[in-house]
Amino acid sequence: MDVITIGESMVLFTPDSTGPMRYANQFSMKFGGAESNVAIGLTRLGHKSGWISKVGNDEFGKGMVSFINGEGVDVSQVSVDSEAPTGIYFKEPRRANDTRVYYYRKGSAASRLSKDDLNPDYFQHAKYLHITGITPALSETAREAVFEAIKLAKQHNVPIVFDPNLRTKLWSEEEARKTLLAIAREADIVLPGIAEGKFIFGESDPARLGELFLNQGASVVILKDGARGAYYFTAEQNGRVPGFPVEQVVDPVGAGDGFAAGFLSGLLDGLDLSKAVERANAVGALVTMVSGDVEGLPDKEEIEAFMNQTNEDVIR
Template identity: 65%
Template sequence: MVDVITMGETMALFTPDSTGLMRYAHTFTRKFGGAESNVAIGLARLGHRSGWITRVGDDELGKAMLSFVRGEGVDVRFARIDREAPTGIYFKELRREGDVRIQYYRKDSAASRLSPADIDEAYVSQARFVHISGITPALSESCHEAVFKLIEVAKKHQIPIVFDPNLRKKLWSETKAREVLLAIAAQADIVLPGVEEGAFLFNERDPDKLGKRFIELGAKLVVIKVGAEGAYYVDENECVHVPGYRVERVIDPVGAGDGFASGFMSGLLDNLSIEAAVQRGNAVGAMVTMVNGDVEGLPGKEDLTRFIAAPAEDVSR
């Protein structure tokens, strides 16, 4: 049995060892990153059981990726090796502090060949939550079909769906993105949009009004991320602001939203109040920005507890 099942692409991540324009870089560090595996790893580090559905290439990067994610405690039994397509890669260019740029090379990757056949109903049926990202349906038509198959199975077994829109405009047209993301949001129980994603979908930035738009679609709870200011949670009755955590120096903002999702769902799994779960999400998201890499800043439970108690203090002395 797993607590959370998620599905999507993870890629090999190459980051220059030097700061500045990547054209001048000669050496790179290889890591791994992908929204869904980031969430799965974040949950595992906080003591929960997470499962990840994906495809990787039959290549050294794919084998290293599976070994890495498995080593983080994530169940990868439904991460399949595709012998006809490669593992995707991307580059993270750290031009200067506060200026991070991403370049993807994922066209026709193994994960883009995910399909409804990759969804094992018996496996999904015993999860407590299903997590879906808006990235996966943008990768291909078969990925789109796989996402809606996962939704169908979750609905059949009354498993709450947590949806992070994770808008990636480079992957598809704005018209198609809006259509599909709204269709998924209409099926979700909990939606975790950033305020910019809300503006894209509804042309609305006010957290209360934005939350109510998602509620009207069918969501029971909406948590709107507003960066360093924290997040608002909105249900049928209220809109509550939960302050964020001050970070003196943001090293790498990529992956902060995934950290938030893992922290928030961890709070739900631990039966915290909604406000306390959002606070945990804010804390994990903040901690991720303080470290270079998508998953390297994801905390364990002890580190998270210490950060929430005294985020500005070094209590390890």
């Protein structure tokens, strides 16, 4: 297994019309979740990924597992909870460049994920463990599961990749800051956005944030700066990789997950750090051009064509 990840995915409902959701009378149904988005992004780029989670014993849970499995992700570590439902969320496209998201996940099956749901042997042959700051915010048992996953990864010398993916509505700022810092100290690679760095450290200068995250113990820090691109920092080198221009952003949700998938794909393919970040920027840009969390994730041929075309346009 190239990458394993752990976290909640939910059923996504999106109005077929634009504007306040109170006026919508028809919705389309899809599936989405930060960790499974990354897993699907990786399979599309030719890698093997596995997703650890828990779903309800309901039609939503069955449909979700079938969909993610159909995308080539290993779902053998997904358990079913007969006493809790699969979570749902709504994406509201109010107008151009204004998309709002509403979550209904309290008491969901995935929030009941615990360290007992982890199979230690599953971590043995992974090349990376990918985790986000969403899962530990779901419940105390989910938080314990994340730290158990970290422990198992370290036992098998599996590098840990951490995307803070801050969700302030899920927990208090104090609890979030404390937990995200604790995970960052355990991670080998961290993928924060500048806003997340400011939340954690009270700093917004990219160079200072890179230094602060490195001081926590990470060997690589990738600092995302939205459409402008991303910075990378190690003890030996640092730099900035510009983003790819997008004429019209259709749906920005999921771009960060695409970024993570693109970056991990670059590492797995042996690219140097700046080239891996460049691929991450490209995947993130492509995701914003399509409605849905995973619908815009490219395959290897698409990402190479997009990057080559964009680079040729710049040269001209």
